[in-house]
Structures are given as structure tokens and as C-alpha cells.
Amino acid sequence: MSEKTIPYKIYLDEHEMPKQWYNVRADMKHKPAPLLNPATLKPMTQEELSAVFCTELAKQELDDTTPYIDIPEEIAGFYKMYRPSPLIRAYCLEEKLKTPAHIYYKFEGNNTSGSHKLNSAIAQAYYAKKQGLKGVTTETGAGQWGTALSMACSYFELDCRVYMVKVSYDQKPFRREVMRTYGASVTPSPSETTQVGRRILAEHPGTSGSLGCAISEAVEAASGTEGYRYVLGSVLNQVLLHQSVIGLETKAALLKYGIEPDIIIGCAGGGSNLGGLISPFMGEKLRGEKDYHFIAVEPASCPSFTRGKFAYDFCDTGKVCPLAKMYTLGSSFIPSANHAGGLRYHGMSTALSQLYADGLMEARSVEQTGVFKAAEQFARVEGILPAPESAHAICAAMEEAQKCTQTGEEKTIVFGLTGTGYFDMVAYEKFHNGDMEDYIPTDEDLEPGFSSLPQVE
Numbered sequence: 001m002s003e004k005t006i007p008y009k010i011y012l013d014e015h016e017m018p019k020q021w022y023n024v025r026a027d028m029k030h031k032p033a034p035l036l037n038p039a040t041l042k043p044m045t046q047e048e049l050s051a052v053f054c055t056e057l058a059k060q061e062l063d064d065t066t067p068y069i070d071i072p073e074e075i076a077g078f079y080k081m082y083r084p085s086p087l088i089r090a091y092c093l094e095e096k097l098k099t100p101a102h103i104y105y106k107f108e109g110n111n112t113s114g115s116h117k118l119n120s121a122i123a124q125a126y127y128a129k130k131q132g133l134k135g136v137t138t139e140t141g142a143g144q145w146g147t148a149l150s151m152a153c154s155y156f157e158l159d160c161r162v163y164m165v166k167v168s169y170d171q172k173p174f175r176r177e178v179m180r181t182y183g184a185s186v187t188p189s190p191s192e193t194t195q196v197g198r199r200i201l202a203e204h205p206g207t208s209g210s211l212g213c214a215i216s217e218a219v220e221a222a223s224g225t226e227g228y229r230y231v232l233g234s235v236l237n238q239v240l241l242h243q244s245v246i247g248l249e250t251k252a253a254l255l256k257y258g259i260e261p262d263i264i265i266g267c268a269g270g271g272s273n274l275g276g277l278i279s280p281f282m283g284e285k286l287r288g289e290k291d292y293h294f295i296a297v298e299p300a301s302c303p304s305f306t307r308g309k310f311a312y313d314f315c316d317t318g319k320v321c322p323l324a325k326m327y328t329l330g331s332s333f334i335p336s337a338n339h340a341g342g343l344r345y346h347g348m349s350t351a352l353s354q355l356y357a358d359g360l361m362e363a364r365s366v367e368q369t370g371v372f373k374a375a376e377q378f379a380r381v382e383g384i385l386p387a388p389e390s391a392h393a394i395c396a397a398m399e400e401a402q403k404c405t406q407t408g409e410e411k412t413i414v415f416g417l418t419g420t421g422y423f424d425m426v427a428y429e430k431f432h433n434g435d436m437e438d439y440i441p442t443d444e445d446l447e448p449g450f451s452s453l454p455q456v457e
């Protein structure tokens with residue numbers, strides 16, 4: 001190995017951490033389409049949104065013009081407990097792949113919740129506390145968001161009620177216990193505790209649940225309980241805003257060593273880590289200052305960007321939430337039962353959807369056995385056991401590095417390593433036992449989801 005001029009890990013000092021979040025919408029020529037009230041089909045006003053979300057968060061949700069928003073001191077202080085997260089040069093992976101590419105990853109898994117979700121959870125809990133609320137409700141799928149939110153709520157002494165997709169509740173008892181350790185109450189969804197839950201159970205007895213369904217329950221629980229609001233861990237503009245801390249830190253770390261990325265890659269579920277990572281770079285691209293190749297990576301079994309429709313859709317199964325214009329598979333879409341890699345939401349961030357529609361980034365889908373193969377290769381050389389979600393980004397980064405091996409190009413690739421996979425060992429076990437299949441939905445499989453799209457415009 002030749003001598004390394006760039007360290008394995010680039011850290012920022014505390015005083016170099018971002019003091020403001022960056023709102024990419026401010027620099028978008030085509031703003032994301034507004035959320036619509038499902039009853040009137042008119043854009044949601046701040047007042048209407050404030051019935052569901054904390055007032056300050058409703059403001060952030062609708063703010064398409066302010067580029068920088070101060071990070072309140074209390075949140076900045078909490079960030080300092082587990083941030084800055086390291087930007088790691090994947091020297092070992094580069095050597096293994098024999099690639100001339102330079103690969104970096106921003107690792108967000110160094111906190112108890114095990115993912116980037118804490119960046120927004122702490123912000124949302126802070127605003128709820130500041131507003132004098134008693135508590136918040138939310139949904140969680142794989143459990144990372146519920147865990148992050150329970151940590152954030154215990155820090156600010158807020159009550160936290162989590163509706164957990166039933167299949168995960170049963171398969172991931174340890175996640176559930178982590179949440180309970182932080183004082184959250186966890187209910188498997190669909191449940192008998194809400195009207196919408198009872199309705200879904202009556203229509204689909206024995207259903208294993210979905211994120212869209214848990215969202216409906218959490219929203220109903222919040223609107224029916226005095227002093228409560230609903231919070232969401234992805235998809236929304238406010239979440240992308242909070243997650244911009246990932247991209248801002250990445251940019252500052254690269255700048256320290258004069259590194260210019262060519263390709264920036266993130267996995268895409270609802271779009272929050274990808275949006276957060278690329279935001280400051282996308283801002284430069286939108287302002288015509290720089291150019292980057294952005295890649296969103298999603299599972300072939302839940303292909304919102306690559307096979308979805310760009311249309312107004314419900315954000316939840318129960319159709320109680322506002323309509324969002326996004327790439328969607330339809331709110332009734334549920335990925336195949338053998339899909340194990342997360343990223344199973346039917347829709348996508350409205351901001352990222354608009355950027356994708358405007359041709360400002362690429363999206364690709366990958367099959368899950370390829371994802372787990374990449375995860376394992378990565379774990380063996382870089383040491384970190386990745387979350388399956390994160391491994392989608394690893395997979396694409398390795399594809400791009402291998403292209404460089406063929407062409408001899410020395411491209412600089414940055415990807416987001418969103419979290420660790422300790423609670424995903426059932427999925428890893430399936431992979432190791434050869435029980436994992438690559439199920440790709442046919443056009444016929446996708447049709448019912450598309451025909452459930454509301455007729456708007």
C-alpha cells in the first residue's frame with residue numbers, strides 16, 4: 001500500500017459542524033408540488049397542517065424559499081453527542097475491487113438507534129416539546145425510526161406511541177424492547193385501537209400490515225388525543241431539511257482535503273437520507289456552480305422511482321393523510337413477502353420526485369440477493385455490518401467502482417452508509433441459507449396499485 005495522504009477517517013471538529021440546515025427547495029426552479037387536502041383537493045394551509053404536525057414543523061414543511069434555517073442550540077447540543085459522523089475512505093474496499101476509483105462513505109450508524117433517523121427524530125421531538133405538547137405518535141416499519149424517536153422523546157421527556165408494522169413487531173422483538181427501554185409504547189399495526197385499524201383488519205383479516213397502514217393509525221391516534229401530534233421519519237420536506245446535516249458535514253469534510261466528488265449515491269426508501277446527503281451538492285448543481293452525478297438506489301421489489309408513476313397519491317393506506325405528488329406504486333402496494341431489505345414504502349419524497357422528473361438525478365433498482373452479496377463483501381473488508389437498506393447504496397457504489405476498473409477512470413464516489421444491520425440477521429440468515437429469492441413484480445402485479453391512484457387534476 002502506498003502512503004495515504006488522505007486519512008481513513010475524516011472527522012470535523014465540533015466548531016466545524018453545521019450551524020444551519022440547508023433547504024434545497026429554495027434553489028429549485030420547479031418547486032415540489034404542494035400537499036393537497038384530500039377532502040377539498042386544495043393545497044394544505046399551515047393551519048390545516050398544524051392540526052397534525054407541530055406548528056414549527058408545519059412551517060418548515062411549507063417553506064420553499066428560505067435556504068438556510070438555524071439549528072436550535074438544544075438540537076445542536078444533542079447532535080454533538082453522536083456527531084459529526086465520520087466520512088470514511090474505503091481504502092480496503094478499493095483494494096479488494098482493484099479499482100482506480102476513490103470511494104468514500106458517510107457512516108450514520110454510530111448511535112444506539114443505528115441509523116441516520118436520529119437526526120430528524122431529535123429535531124421533531126424538540127419542536128413538540130417547545131410547543132408544550134404531551135407526546136407524539138408515529139409508525140415504524142423495520143424499527144429504526146421508532147427507536148430513534150423513542151430516544152429523542154425520552155431526552156425531552158415526551159410520551160412516544162409507536163405503531164409498528166405487525167410483521168416487524170413479530171420478527172424483531174429486540175427492536176421493540178429497545179423502544180420500550182426508552183419508554184415508548186409499541187402497538188402492532190393494524191390494531192384494534194383505531195377505527196382505521198379495525199377497518200383494515202375487517203377487510204384483510206390476518207394481514208401482516210404495512211407502513212401505509214401504520215401511518216393511518218398513528219395519524220388517527222394523534223388527532224384523537226389532546227396534546228399529541230403526529231411525526232414521520234421520512235418522505236416529508238421537513239425530514240429532508242433536518243437530514244441535510246449529513247450532506248453539509250460530508251461537504252465540509254471533503255473540502256478539508258480538496259476532494260471533489262463525481263458520483264454521489266444513496267439508498268432511497270422515502271428519500272430522507274438520500275435527500276439529506278445530496279442537498280448541498282444538488283444546490284450547487286441547481287445554481288449552476290458545479291455538476292455531480294447523483295444516483296438513487298431502490299429495491300427491484302419496491303421500485304417507486306424506476307417503475308412508479310409521478311402522480312398525486314395518498315401517503316397512507318387509510319387515506320387520511322394529505323395527497324402528495326410523488327413517484328408512487330399506489331398506496332395499496334405491498335411488497336412481496338419475501339422482500340427482506342427494507343425500503344418498502346410505496347411513495348417517495350416530493351422534492352426528490354421533482355428533481356428526478358427534471359432529470360437532475362439517476363435512479364436504479366437492484367435485486368436483493370445482489371444487495372446482500374454486496375453487504376457481505378463490504379462487511380468482510382470494511383468491518384462494518386451494514387443495514388440491508390444501506391447495502392443498496394453499497395451495491396451501486398461497487399458497480400460504479402467496477403466500471404472504473406474497466407475504463408481506468410479515477411472517479412471519486414461518495415455514498416451514504418445509513419446504518420448498521422444487527423437487527424436484520426433474519427434477513428442475512430435467509431441469504432446465507434440460500435432461501436432468498438429475487439422477486440420482481442410484473443406489470444400485472446403493479447396494476448392494482450396504479451388503479452388505486454386518486455383522480456386529481
Ligand SMILES: *Cc1c(COP(=O)(O)O)cnc(C)c1O
Nearest residue numbers: 144234269270271272273389419
Ligand atoms: C429508514 C432507513 C432508510 C431509508 O429511509 P430514507 O428515508 O429513504 O432514508 C435507509 N437506511 C436505514 C438504515 C434506515 O433506517
